[in-house]
Amino acid sequence: MITVSLPDGSERELPDGATALDLAASIGSGLKKAAVAATVNGTDTDLTTEVADGDVVAIITNNTDQGRHVLRHSTAHVLAQAVTLLYPGAKFSVGPAIENGFYYDFDLPDGQTFGEEDLGTIEKKMKEIVKANQPFTRSEHSMAEAKQLFADQPYKVEIIERVESAQQGSGDADDLDAGEVSGEIISAYRNTDEFVDMCVGPHVPSTGKLPWFKLQKVAGAHWRGNESGKMLQRLYGTAWESKQALADHLTQLEEAAKRDHRKLANELDLLSFPQELGGGLAVWHPKGAIIRKLMEDYSRLRHETGGYEFVYTPHLANGKLFETSGHLQWYKDGMYPPMEMDNGTYYMKPMNCPMHCLIFKSRQRSYRELPLRLFELGNVYRYERAGTLHGLLRIRGFTQDDSHIFVTKEQMATEVAGLLDFVLSVLRAFGFEDFTFNLSTRDPEKSVGSDEIWVEATQALQDALDAHGLEYAVKEGDAAFYGPKIDIDVRDAIGRSWQLSTIQADFQLPERFELEYVGADNERHQPIMLHRALFGSIERFFGVLIEHYAGDFPTWLAPLQVRVLPVAEAHEPHVERVVAELTEAGVRVDWVKADVGLGKRIRTAKMEKLPYVLVVGDDDVAANTVGVNLRHDMVPINEDGSAGQDVERDVPLATFIERFRAEVDNAATAALNA
Incomplete structure (x- = not known):
C-alpha cells in the first residue's frame, strides 16, 4: 500500500500502482464522475497518472476554472479530429482553451473554406467522437521522433523546430501556445490510430467526458499572429461541465449580443468609428460626449476633494524619455512608430508616467510635500494589432484617468489602503458592487530591479488587501516590468467580469529618473511611485457601462433625461x-x-x-x-x-x-x- 496526502492535509491509503482516478473513486462516486484531471505535487497531470507514496494529490473537477480549462482543451482536440475526418488533408496548427471556450486554426486543402453552415456538420461529427468514448492516450517523444510523428502536419513540425532552435540559443519560442510543448520531450495525445495531436496536457480520460459543447463561429487568423503570415481559418467553440451550464452560457451570450456597446452606441447615437479615421479610433457624438463630460467632471471633483493636484502633459515626446523610462526596451511593440524630426526621434506617448516623473523632478522636493498626488485625464496612444481591436474595449487612442502618487517608504502601505477605498467608491458610484481582486507578481524574465525591492513592494500591496479583509488571487509573473500591481475586476449585470482599475507600486521609475526628496534628516531619499487608474480608460469604462446598463443609463448619466x-x-x-x-x-x-x-x-x-x-x-x-x-x-x-x-x-x-x-x-x- 501507498499513502498520499490531500489538499486538506488528510491522508489516504491506496494500492501500489493506483492512479489519480483511483484516488477520486476511493473518496466517492460523485468525485470520480466530476474528476477531469489531477494535480500531483503541484503539477497538473492526467487522471491515469500513477501516484506514488508520499505524493500530495488534488483532484481537478469539471466545475472549476481549472477543470473547465481541461474540458475545453480536450474538446479542441475533438474538433481537430472531426475536421481531419471531414476534410481529408486538412492541416491543423494550434487549438488552446481560452476564456469560456476554445478555438482551433486550420489550413484546408484545395482552397476549401469553412462557412457558418458547416458548423452543424462538424458538431455532428464531434458528437460521434464523444459518443464513441475514445480514450486520450499520452505518449512522449524526442524532437526527432515528434517531427517524424507529425511529418504530415507542417505547422506542428514548425513548432517543434522553433523549440529546438530556442533550446540551442538561436531562436525564440516565446509566442508558442503554452499548451503545445514543454521542455525537451514532446508529448502527444492519441484518440484513435488515425488521430494524434501534440500537447502538454492534461486531458480528460476519454472523449465521453465532453458532451456539452457548441461551435460558435468561423474567423480568420494569421499563423503565429503575424500579419504577414499565412491566413488560417479559426473555429471557435465553448464547452461546459453540464447541459445547464452550457445553456446558461449561451443565454448570457444572447444577452451580451443585445448589449454590445458597438451596436447600442450606434443605435443611441453616442459615438462611431469612421473608417476614414483608421482602426481603433472613435469620435464622440453630442449624446455620448454628454455622458463622457459627466464622467470626467465626476472624476475631477473626486480628485480635487481627494487631495490630488491637476497636471497636463503633451501627446508626444522625444524617444530619449522612453529610453530612460524603459518603455522602448519593454513596450516598444505596443507603441506607434517613431517620427524622425530635425532635433531627434519622437513617439506618441503610450503612458503618462514618464512625464509625471519630470514634473516631480522639476524642482527640489521635501518630505513635507509627500504624498504628492498628480492627476491627469491624459490621452495616450498604443498600437494594438488590427485583429485585437474591439470597439471601445480595445482601442488605439484613449484617455486615462491617470494618477501618479509619490510617497515615502513609510507612507506606502497607508496610501495603498486609501487608494483601495477610493477606487471602490468610484466603481460603486457607477453601479458596480461585485469585485474581484488580483495581485500580480514579478516576471523574472521581463522586469527590472532587485529582488529585495520587488519583495518589499509586493508585500505592501498584499498588506493593503489583507488589511481590508479582501479575498484575492495571486497571478504569478503577471506584473508590469517596473513593479507589482493590484487589478480590480467588476462583475456586470449579466455576470461578466471586466478588468478596470489598477494600483501599481513602482520603485524603478524613481530610480531611472533619479527622483529625490529631502527627508527630515536633511538627507536625500528616493520616493516610491504609485500608479493608479480608476476607470482604466474613459473609453473602455464607457463601453463597459453601456453593456452593464444595456444603454438604460441611470437618470443622472442619461444624455437626454x-x-x-x-x-x-x-x-x-x-x-x-x-x-x-x-x-x-x-x-x-x-x-x-x-x-x-x-x-x-x-x-x-x-x-x-x-x-x-x-x-x-x-x-x-x-x-x-x-x-x-x-x-x-x-x-x-x-x-x-x-x-x-x-x-x-x-x-x-x-x-x-x-x-x-x-x-x-x-x-x-x-x-x-x-
Missing part, C-alpha cells in the same frame, strides 16, 4: 413653456412636434431609452400638469392621449421637477459618498 410630447398641435405652445421651465431647473430635455401619432412617438422614446416622457394634453394645459411615463412602464397610448394604468396622470409640473431634482441630487450625493 426627459422628452415632452404634445398630444396635438394645439398643445405645442404650452409644451415649449414646459420645456423652458424644465431647462431652467437643470433638466436635459427636448420635445417632439405632434406631426405623427402619440403612440408612435412614445415608442420611439422607449427605443431611445429615455428615463422620462411627459405627455401634455388639454387638461394639462389648463392645470399646468403632465402625464409621466417612466421608461420601463411606457405603454401604448391611444391617439386621443388616453393611457394605460402604468402612466401617472395629472402630475403638477412643479411636483415632477421637485421629484426629478431629488432623484438626481440623491444619486449625486450617493456617488460622492459611495
